[in-house]
Amino acid sequence: MRKNRPRATKPRNRRLWNRALGPAVPATAEAVARSTGGGSTDDATAIARARAGDLDAYEVLVARYSAPAHRTAVLLGAGDDAEDVVQEAFVKAYRALGRFKPESTFRPWLLQIVANETMNLHRSARRRSGLALRLAQIGDPTPAGDDPAGAAVRDERRRLLLAAIRELPEKDQQVLTCRYFLELSEAETATVLGWPAGSVKSRLSRALVRLRTKLAQPLGEGVPGG
């Protein structure tokens, strides 16, 4: 056995502990408030306070991000369970705050947990397939000065586009949803879906090629313009 091997060096240990504990966070919510002068709570301050056990601070974060979390859950396929998924994600996020890297952004980090919870739902007994994207039932009011015929054409075009997306492989639907419907950057998409950073761009371009091909089929002509 290797009992006599040298122990890990002190600096390494200290660095590890720093990682485990996160950055130097003032020990109490009061200390944070003092150091920041109290004012309106930005994410970093709210996270630091929440880490120190301040539930008021965490409530601020939950309220701030509940809408994007809900939209992410619904569009990634949580359906009627979106509310449960979002609550569960916020509970898990609170528990995992210790591994949140302060130099990163809270929103994609949180949305990754929401996406994970949604995937877990897919794996559960009520297995769902696909992302179940649907068009809103109530059409938007026709913009002033626009003719109803033009609006009908656009509605039909959206319907075709969505039908084509729903035929794509699930990962294609996920990447399109993140980039265009949730308006995440490529880096954020990688974080949210837990994919390698480099894979989003290639998956996205392949998804767009497949989408174009599908759109071209029923129309019997080239790629329709915008």
Next chain:
Amino acid sequence: MAERERNESTPLENDPLAAELHELGQHLEVTPAPAAGQVAAAVRARLESAGVPAGGRSARPWSQLVFRAAAVLAILFAGLLVVSPQVRAAVADLLRFAGIEIRQGQGPQVPPSGRYSPLPGERVTDLDTARELADFPILVPAALGPPDTVVVADGEPPRVVSLLYYPDAESPPSAPAGGEQPMIRIDEFHGSISPVFMKYVDQQAEPVAIGSYLAFWIDQPHPVLYVDRGGRVQEELARLSGRTLIVEIGDTTVRIEGDLDKERAIELARTLR
């Protein structure tokens, strides 16, 4: 990778189809979200009633951990005696919490192998790089010192980081895949989001306390399967694991496997830093 990430603005942004997709996003059905204040209040109520501590060791009161460990131990000991399906389900749920799902039963047939079994997308790196890459703290047993070989697996950030110790420290193999079986293999991963490993055991996993942390000792070789990011069980990667200690420390779940008895495994786990 970093280069590609920086290159965010692509010609795709000028693509009419991309513009159409953006526009389509405004017309998708999204069930109305509950009021933000309502979600915040519901989450707060759940956190308060469960006494969930915020992440990070400093925020975990010792008494809560002891209470939690005691509650889990009580249920598991009940499982040892009764072994009703309900109790077994409870046990599986609790262990799944730490990113490992333990099932009772034979599991798949696994050929006994003296070789090293790789995980998906595995590559050799060093400890500092693994620490930079991983999104969970990597713990090293001070009693063993730095590992001979460090392996990261399954994507970036890596989902699993393995520390390998070989009997002959002077000449660790540079490529573990297909090579010599390490004497001690320590797999670490973020344990609180989704299951990473699935194990089949005939007997119960034995709960043990390591300081204020809860751990489980599996005192027999057993099939272990890898569960990928999509939740799919990788049957083809099933292998026979040696006796194993599993401990959850903060966000990191640590699985210590090797030619160890229970006391030695616990002793190593106590020195995880």
